[in-house]
Amino acid sequence: MSNEGASVYILLCADGSYYTGLTRKEVETRVGEHNAGINAEHTSKRRPVSLLWSAHFEQLTDAIVTERRIKGWSRAKKEAFMRGDFETLSSLASRKRPS
Template identity: 75%
Template sequence: MLVEGANVYILLCADGSYYTGLTRNEVETRVSEHNLGINAEYTSRRRPVKLVWSEHFERLTDAIAMERQLKGWSRAKKEALIRGDYSALPALAAWRKRSGAPCG
């Protein structure tokens, strides 16, 4: 079922990696597709996947911007978001800028 706006989500893959995606469908439907290997090049080789975070955006442009932003985040910063530790996000961003740490 198509929803208004879009959902951004993070999946935990069987190999421990994270996958960030965007869907205009229900998130649960898209996660099922990932687990079935439907339109899921990266995750089809890393199944099963588990939904660990998602957020709905009323505007598609906001969802696209958030997906792009998350894809540039370090693993530590993604894990803080997944935990709901929003106060840690600025410090993790500052640490990455100072250290030149790669994305995760």
């Protein structure tokens, strides 16, 4: 696998849902594609979308792991993460663990 980096991003869709994606392009370019309906199956019916959060990773594998992790999170956990509220994020994560 190539060592070229990639970015992970979270979009707010017009219907209020979140979409998490990964791109090797500039994030702004990819957001424009989502808004144009290009390679955007999930978001094409939820336009317009707006960028809420993004991060670049030097290693593609790190970006893939991060995207998959975020996609598995609840809405509340995604919101805490985007706010940088790591105390709430930790609390939400611990709720899922068996007692």
